[in-house]
Amino acid sequence: MTRRLMEGSEAIVEAAIAAGCRFFTGYPMTPFTEVLEHFSKRLPEVGGVCINAESELEAIGMTWGAAATGARAATGSVGQGLSLMQESIAEMALARVPIVVFNMSRGQSDYFQATRGGGHGDYRTIVLAPMDVSEAVELTQLAFHLADRWRNPVLVYGDFLIAHTSEAIDVQPIDFGPLPDKDWGIDGSTSGTGRSRMITSIGIGKAHSPTSGIIGHFEGIAPHLAAMQAAEARVETGFVDDADHIVVAFGTAGKFVRYVVGKMRADGVRVGYVRPITLWPFPEDAVARASEGKRAVMVFENSAGQLIDDVKISVLGRAPVIPIGGISTDASGFGVGDMYDAEVIRGRIEAVLAGQEVTS
Amino acid sequence: MEREIGLTGIGGQGIQLAAQSLARGAAHEGRNVSLFGVYSGSMRGGRTDSSVVVADGPIDAPPLVSHLWSVIAMHDAFWLPTVEGRGVQAKLRTGSVVLRNSSTFDTDLDRDRFRVFDVAATEIALGLGNEMMGSMVMVGAFAGITGLLEVDSAIEGMRQSVPSHRKQHIERNEAAIRAGFDAVADRVLAAPAWSDDNEEVRA
Structure with a gap:
């Protein structure tokens, strides 16, 4: 390598x-x-x-x-x-x-x-x-x-x-398994055969290549979405089982949180984390399971509060959901603010553990 | 084990090249490496910081590190809190290793709290004919004092980091790195990166 x-x-x-x-x-x-x-x-x-x-x-x-x-x-x-x-x-x-x-x-x-x-x-x-x-x-x-x-x-x-x-x-190709042929592609291979293909958002077909039509096309959407939702949710969790508190965060914020939680665990604090890897489908089941019996579920995100909606939908009242993030950016507005600091994040988690209000 | 190394100075001192040399040198030895640089718009004199995390396994630390195991301090303009941030010193722990460029860094350091090593990097660079190579001297001194990477790896890291239109400087950079290494001959592995037990000490 x-x-x-x-x-x-x-x-x-x-x-x-x-x-x-x-x-x-x-x-x-x-x-x-x-x-x-x-x-x-x-x-x-x-x-x-x-x-x-x-x-x-x-x-x-x-x-x-x-x-x-x-x-x-x-x-x-x-x-x-x-x-x-x-x-x-x-x-x-x-x-x-x-x-x-x-x-x-x-x-x-x-x-x-x-x-x-x-x-x-x-x-x-x-x-x-x-x-x-x-x-x-x-x-x-x-x-x-x-x-x-x-x-x-x-x-x-x-x-x-x-x-x-x-x-x-070291970037190496990853084999994720076989895929269906792209027999729908408009690649010129069927031109002039009377069976030329068509791609459309409303399900219209051609005389020699009929489709399910508009009704079938739209009725097919729900099962398609449900199938993706059922199959593709991805998540990483850490220290969840015996935790009293959980922190949910994604992306860069998730990198910070898993680091901070790891350090707190080393100090004996019973806190765990859930890091959604897919934001849609949202790993609702994993968040729900992780929130079971917990004192609180914290949400650390670099926004005014968006991820927290999906966390609440997943937790469904099993535990209080507490925001500990906020908008934190730099002079150029690139989203790299002072909040991205392991000590700051630890302080916010500890404040919730101590029953204090978190101000971002 | 993870080692967080900060580099701080002002624009023009070669902070980013030094950071890249360390990062590429450590990667050359097969370490996991993460590097993030921060520099202001001004080409000369503005804030320039970089953090390098080197580990023997996957890196847990986020790219913006809160604590530094060691810092290469080329200038003290951003050492203490300023309007641009809380300053580099705030990221040190008790026992953190500070390589201080004594030619350009004036602020007093708490030598009971930090392990401070003075290196007259800019002076040594001047002796080699180019004061701009002070950061390369520090890279060599850092390799000697900490053993985080071999000095030859640091040189290889520098070679890989110098852009093609600056290749004419590689030889002199190498001389500067070796001069820094030689300058700390009496302090070799005085603060060893890979057998250090101050890891959990908090500032």
């Missing part, structure tokens, strides 16, 4: 290429810019295409087209840019087009955008939230696999710290 020190954004690009991604497009915006830069350097070297789009609207549109051929295609931005892409993400989800979208977010305030989406219709995107560069390498590859497995957009939720932290990494 030869490990090389690389920045998170570079590691993500190497992982995407290892997963077979050959089309990428985007519009620069920190800290997503570095991902776009690395793709622009690396994709031509492996026979792929990277396009610096005129805006996020064009980026998502071009990704639509590339993915519809069956190619592994991706785009991304920060939450602000993803706001512009919501219509197309919804359309692609409804048309069952597999793409991967990177949100190199400025903090964790895009949780609702990621898990609920701002588009139309009954759709969901699988959301993978790595806690560090090493996990981003794995989850980036998994994202492409899951997108193809479910024919559904998959979002990778990163941030400034993941984009800019360097780790010694």
Whole structure:
């Protein structure tokens, strides 16, 4: 194994290429810019295409087209840019087009955008939230696999710290198992046969390639979403069983929390953590089980309070749910504030243990 | 075991290159490494910090570390609290190892609380013909005092870190790293990184 020190954004690009991604497009915006830069350097070297789009609207549109051929295609931005892409993400989800979208977010305030989406219709995107560069390498590859497995957009939720932290990494392709053929792809292979294919978000077919039609298409959505929800929830838990208190956190915040909880455990404090790895499907069962019989469930997130909604839905009154996060950013607004400090987080957890109010 | 190393100074002192040299050098030895740099917009004189975590297993510590096992202190402008933050000293524990560039770092240090090693890095660099190589001197001294990595690995880390348009400086950087190592010949492994028992001591 030869490990090389690389920045998170570079590691993500190497992982995407290892997963077979050959089309990428985007519009620069920190800290997503570095991902776009690395793709622009690396994709031509492996026979792929990277396009610096005129805006996020064009980026998502071009990704639509590339993915519809069956190619592994991706785009991304920060939450602000993803706001512009919501219509197309919804359309692609409804048309069952597999793409991967990177949100190199400025903090964790895009949780609702990621898990609920701002588009139309009954759709969901699988959301993978790595806690560090090493996990981003794995989850980036998994994202492409899951997108193809479910024919559904998959979002990778990163941030400034993941984009800019360097780790010694050896990116190797990961085999997640077999996938169905992309016999739906508009790849030109059926042109002129009278059986040319069509991809649509409303289930319209052609005379020689009938589909289930609009009614069947829409009625098929609920079982599709339920199947993804049942199969893909991922979570890491630590020290949960004999804990009196639980802390829930995802992504970079989750990296901090598991570190702090590990240190507190070493000091004999009975606290545990739950770290959702998928934000949708949310690991409701794991959170519910972890909250059973606990004095309180704390939620540490870098936002005004978004993840906490899903925690409450999962806990369902089994224990009090207490926010210990808040908005914490830097002078550039990249979401790297003073709250990301193991001592600060420990102090907030200890305040709850002592029955004090936590102010962020 | 995890070792958190901070580097602090002002823009232009070579903090980021030194951090990358240590990180790539440790990775070269097969260690797990995490590196995060913070620097302000000004090219010269602004805040520049970096933290490197080196471990013999998967790294638990988040990239923004709260405690430093050791720090390479090139300048004291951001040592104590400022409007930009609580200062580097606040991250030290009792027993933390401080390599102080005595040429450019004036603030008094609590030598009962910290294990302080003075290295006249900028002066040594000047003697080699380029005062900008002080951080390379410190890298060599750090390898000698702590043994966190071999001095040859630090040099390899530096080689991998220098961008292609700066390759002409590699040889002199190597000389500076070796000069730093030689400057602490009487203090070799005075604060050994991998057999140190102060890990759980809190500040």
